Amino acid sequence: MIGAVIGDIIGSVYEWRNVLSEDFPLFSKYTHFTDDTAMTLAVAQKLLNDRKGVSEKAEIAYAAWFKAYYKRYPNAGYGAMFSKWAQSGELYVQKSYGNGAAMRIVPIGYAFDNIKDIKKEVEASCYYTHHNAEAIQCAYAVALAVFLARSGSDKSEIRNTVEKQTGLDLDFSLNDVRGSGFSSRSKESVPQAIVAFLESSGYESAVRKAISIGGDSDTIACMAGGIAEAYYKNIPDEIVSKAYGYLDGSSKRLIKDFRETFV
Ligand SMILES: [Mg+2]
Structure with a gap:
């Protein structure tokens, strides 16, 4: 799942300053990790805890880890709706159709060995924050990919199974959607991320293509990067070591732990 984290880190400076090209510097002095990374780590942490035998209702466990990671990284760039939920002392259901459910979902694709269990886990992860059919459908699409x-x-x-299982339409090219403007809606960023991966020729290519269409760049690159890592199984060393420089010790330990357990 480091592929998702690195995609987010590389995309971080392009979310509000889209480049509609694949030719851009991967890292700059403004590069940082964002909410996509923080919440991906929260999902990874939940899954690792399950393996350690901690048994808790999955919906509740996800909600607790989302709140814990929000507290740990409060300035990572969350949406207003999620922030309100995360800061609240109460546990209530939100019906967001935003891509926040899909941006954090990559670890689930590693933790189960069948489609049925993945779907169930995706639904549990969405229960409190994205109680919405579109958000769940799109999160499931990324985990399934x-x-x-x-x-x-x-x-x-991958294309056929994701289309069949989720009903999403992946029959378009990045050229069709490049420059459509910013949207954090699930349906306007998740299919785009999957197609960026499908059109790519390697990890770096997937991230560059994801960012080249504009829109919610860190999140699209996070999802495309997560799928690309799972597929190509290789991220260039210099990209990994550079990206690691933006993470703190506990994040790096968690990523290592997750890798040793699931990858
Ligand atoms: Mg973000």
Whole structure:
């Protein structure tokens, strides 16, 4: 799931300053990790805890880790609706259709060995923050793509299975959607991320393509990067070591722990 984190880090400076090209510097002095990374770490932490035998209702466990990671990284750039929920002392259901559910979902694609369990876990992760059919459908699409990619499916199998299982339309090219403007709606960023991966030729290519269409760049690159890592199984060393420089010790330990347990 480091592929998702690195996609977010690289995309961080392009969310509000879109580059509609694949030719841009991967890192700059303004590069940082954002909410996509913080929440991906929260999901990874929940899944690791399950393996350690901590048993808690999944919906509640996700909500607790989202709130804990929000507290740990309060300035990571969350949306207003999520911030309000995360800061609240109460646990209530929000019906967001935003891509916040899909941006953090990559670890789930590694933690289960069948589609049914992945779907169930995705729904649990969405229960409190994204109680919405579109958000769940799109989060499931990303988790499913990661699962298929890491299990050896080729790109046409991934495209067909994701379309069939989720009903999403992946039959377009990045050229069709480049420059459509900013949207953090699930349906206007998740299919785009999957197609960026499908059109890519390697990890770096997937991230560059994801950012090249504009829009919610850190999140699109996070999702495309997460799928691309699962598929290509290789991220250039210099990109990994550079990106690690933006993470703190506990994040790096968690990523290592997750990798040793699930990857
Ligand atoms: Mg973000």
